[in-house]
Each structure stands twice: as structure tokens, then as C-alpha cells.
Amino acid sequence: MRNVTRDNITDVFMGYLGQDTDPRLREVVGSLVKHLHAFAKEVKLTHAEWNEGIRFLERAGEISDAERHEFVLLSDVLGLSSLVDMLHNRPEGTSSSVLGPFHISGAPPLAVGGDMRRDYDAPVVLVEGVIQDPLGNPIPGATLDIWQTAPNGLYSSQDPDQDTYSFHGLQTVGADGRYAFTTVKPVDYTVPSDGPVGDILRACGRHPWRPSHLHFIAEAKGFRPLVTEVFPEDDPYLDEDTVFGVREDLVMRYEEMPAGSFPADGFELSGKVTNDYLRVRFDLTLVPET
16 A cells, blocks of 8 residues: 555555454454554654653563563553453452462462461461352362562562562362461552653652552362452552552451450461451352353
């Protein structure tokens, strides 16, 4: 096509796609280019702005590595990660939420009732619940991948002073579908803001804070995997999460408990808790794959 104009360039692009192009790829890429071209026209994108955008992408690539995923972070702060979650969320199950850039695969086994707190000097939090189907039936053999920040607000992948799998565990539930573990209370933290994504946040007058939360990936044969987070109801950033991860059904409550009420058995810390602790009950509902 020799006569490419601002009015026909989108159609010309679509005409360049080969006849054997995968139909879904044609749909997705075609729509992306259509909206990208429309965006450039709407804002009358300048050469300087285009160059700045290219440089932004280059910087995001340069700062990314096996532990830091700047493009994932960009998707998170733009709300795209959460939007994709919500587009495919099933209302009969627990809401999904963002995976985030700090998940580490291969977490060590954590027995039901196991402890992730270890030697950290912080109050004990007992977390328990049932992994169930939409009818409330427990799902035997379901697995729960758990991770969170340390009391200093850092994930293990960010902190050279933590073990690789600090505050990570993989739990397999029994016939009753019950999961349970002890840990410390997660804290508010900021997403990394020393890179190009941080520049965008500052330019837009936005803060980088996330409310404290526990991360879960629940999986079971015959059910859709659930990637989600659970947030305390009293967190100051609950209504302004910088990555848009909060959902109403993912809000939980810490219950203050006296030391003497800690379960006498069934937990690694049974018989060892001498101070008041916090207790959380949160059930997770998985939906069938079909």
C-alpha cells in the first residue's frame, strides 16, 4: 500500500495480516492497534512524547530481572491486572485479585497448623478457614500457596536478610478442606517506586502504598485456580490500594484473643503462645473448571 494516510493506516495494518493468522490473535492484535492508533490521534501524540514512551519501556526492561518484574508492576498500577481478573471472575466463588510481582514458585511444604512466624519478634496471627466449593462442601486435597511480607514490609525476594522462602508455604488440606497456619501480621508497604513505574505514580500525584494483606493461590483438581489476597478491615489504605486489588468479599477481620485461648493442639505453636494473639477466619470458595 503506497497511499497510507492517518485515516486508513489502521485498515492497512489489518490488511497486512496473513490469511493463516490465528483468529484470536487477529482479534486481540487488531483491537490493540485500533485503540493505539485512536489514542495517538485523540491526544495528538508528539514525537517527543512518543520517544519518552519508548524510553519508558526500555527502562522498564532494563530494571527487570528474575526478582523484579517492572512490566507486571506497570500493569498493576494502571489497573489492567485487576481488570483482567474481574473480567474472568466467577461471582459464585471468592474474588480473584492481583498476583503481584513478588510470588516465588516452589514454596516448601507447610503442614496444616504449621508456623511461618519462626523467630520473628512480632505478635502471632492464627489464620484458618476451609477451601470449599460453591455449595459449601469442603474440597479434599486442595493446595494453598501462601506468602506475605515480613514485619519490615519487604518480601523475601526484596530482602537479602531473609531466606528465599521466608513467609512462604505450600499447604495441602485434608478431607475436611481445612487450612490453618500461624504467622505474623502483614504490614502496609509501598510498591517499588525507584524505577519508571514510580516516575509515573509521582507524575500523576499518586502514592505507592498497598494495604497489608495475605496472598493465596488455591488449587484443586476439577476447579479453577484462585489467585487472591485478603485484607484487614481496618487498614488505612483499604480504599486506595495503588494496584486496585481490594474487593469487598476479600476484607477480613483480626480478632484479638487472649493467650490462654490458643488451641491446645493441632498447631506447631500449641503450648508455646504466652501472649495475646490475633485470629483470622477466612473461607475460600473455588468454582468448577466448566
